[in-house]
Amino acid sequence: MSADIVNTPSYNIKNALVIYASPRSNGATRAMLNAFLSGIPGNVSVKTVDVYALNPSPCVACNRCETDFSDKPLCAYNDLDEFFEDFERSGLVIIATPAYNASFPAPLKALFDRFQRYYSAYFALGRIQPLKSHRNAVLLVSAGHDGKYALEVMTHQCESSFSVMNTTLTGCVLAADTDLHEISDSVISEATALAQKVSKEVF
């Protein structure tokens, strides 16, 4: 089941948020991200959140987010308050991540579990949509091997979470076999082209 998109235009939100989920600052994931960012217009403000540095507390299923909603979701932790404000302000969210065990690295999985507040607001508290403006999202995945199944799993996780977050996953790029060779020029071009296409839609 998915929530309706709140029909507030996002084209005037010139903020992009990068969720960077590799522990390596200069590996394959960074190369893909750099290629993507080279296609973003210069007047867009881009903020990068390093998820390993952010180190989100895992959701502990306390169900506090199911109990009430005033102006924002309730949560046992406040470590992601600034992150959620940045998320809300962004017209485009870029998730750049390696594949770990056919899924997200642990800190990014913890972040996704903390999106539970939106699920609770929508399904437990009566169709509340805390995210008033719509945003698009893209997924950039680097994988040491084939990576197709990992991309499928991650895409499913994004679509499931985003269905109650006024957020639409609009594109993805996979850089496969990064443990065997450098990212190909065609993947670099694909990432840049996706940024140009999505930017036209969003900004």
Ligand SMILES: Cc1cc2nc3c(=O)[nH]c(=O)nc-3n(C[C@H](O)[C@H](O)[C@H](O)COP(=O)(O)O)c2cc1C
């Ligand atoms: C803990 C761990 C688990 C991994 N699991 C997978 C996997 O399931 N599938 C895969 O294709 N590559 C896997 N890899 C390889 C990484 O996805 C690959 O090296 C990636 O490009 C690393 O990105 P980086 O250079 O930005 O760190 C794994 C690597 C690590 C360290």
